Amino acid sequence: MASLLQKLLLLIMLCMPLAGLLILHLQSPNMAPPAHTSLMLSKHPDPSCSMEDIHRCHFPQHFVFGTATASYQVEGAVKEGGRGPSVWDIFSHTPGKIADNGHGDIAVDQYHKYQEDVSLIAGMGFDAYRFSISWPRIFPDGSNKEVNKEGIEYYNRLINSLISKGIEPYATLYHWDLPQSLQDSFGGWISRDIVEHFVAYAEVCFAAFGDRVKHWITLNEPLQFSVNGYGTGIHAPGRCSYRFVSPAGNSSTEPYLAAHHALLAHAGAVNIYRKKFQGKQRGRIGMACDCEWAEPLTDSPEDKAASQRRLEFQLGWFLDPIFFGDYPAVMRKHVGDRLPRFTSFEIAGLRGSVDFVGINHYTSRFATPGPTATDPSDYGQDQEVLLSVQRAGSMIGDRAASEWLFIVPWGLQKLLHWVTARYNKPPIIITENGMDDPNLETVLLEEILQDAKRILYYQTYLSSVLKAIREGADVQGYFAWSLLDNFEWSMGYTKRFGLYYVDYSNGLKRHAKSSALWFTSFLKRQKNDI
16 A cells, blocks of 8 residues: 555656645655745746746756766776776775675676666756766776776767767766775875876876866865865775774874865866867866755854854865965864965966866755864864754754755755855856665565655755756756665665665666656756647
């Protein structure tokens, strides 16, 4: 009976997304009513587009819809095609580091199944696919001495397959799979030497793929690989001050060094692209930063200051140097001499080094002042902010599978306004947005595929994006995370973010979830279809 009801609910949602929203809200008592529901009935750019619900025809004419993955999470084939080891190969095989002892050796085997996956993307009607290039597939030992031709050939096949289906490739140069040799030889991102290696790698990619790839992302979430890789130790390479977690590292300084060198590597890659390739290839280049929205717990000046401080430590850390030439003043105050300084030459290279701002956003939290940082301190303590998901006995939103992920669509709208105001209306692409379900191996497949909560998530978050656009934000694209269930870093295969369910025990077969069907309906409602 439960399965029949879920199917009925799905039918209602596919035909009448607004009705689905209201029904699901009644089933989620902890979720606040979407503040932007009325947006779905508001005026939209295309007068021929139905106003019964939200579809792609409500968005600007050239708005890009895509879906996304990352190389280590989906490719597998870690010892095929000349690929060398990455820090995640070593880290994931270290006992106790991954929740279910999972690893990316096979992942979901996109290396061999890429044509099938490209067909899935095309079948849903997406305009673009954001994938990442595996650095150790291009330079197996990280030395920049010899390019791995098999790696080049694999990405050529993937890119050509995308283009043959009318899908625009968006390539990320670095989504965390650093060649292990670079970590071993000089410490990876905490060494200034990484900049030269990254720029050389980027140049090879621009030369090999830039005739077809017109949208480049240098780094994915430098905050995460800096803090979790070198501060908390929960991500590769697993360094931190806490010796029960890692035998080496300094959480007080290394995250700031890693982030500093990441910014310099980004600027160096952009400089090479603009000098040698952009004029002829006519592409764009940016960086993808992650940021939660920090909502003041109350209207007090102290809570508002804590909210602002949290946002500057998350997003200002990486965008302020690009738009203003230095880290936020509040970071200089709280971090002191542990925060590196840029030379005048480096500032000149950083300023304006994005053609668009990529934003990865999933959730929001309440912020209030926290205790004064101790000595030695770390990134978390330096902010002096306490984060919570509850206010006056009410949750900020319904929770997804992960403990950190709450469904708060209005937070994305506020974040887009913050970026628009602080950086003078830059072009923005939502490079990741999505939610996860638990991996429930004992539940019937037909029930797992009815992911009504994920449909609600996408409906409400897309409505927030649309409202932000109508209020002045220059948002130009949106990428759903993720195309497929896959290896979710320290959580292994215990969480599922995909539009497609991957059957890990049955040949990695892909099955469309209800959210994939919803996107198919959403994306096909164009002007010509009405």
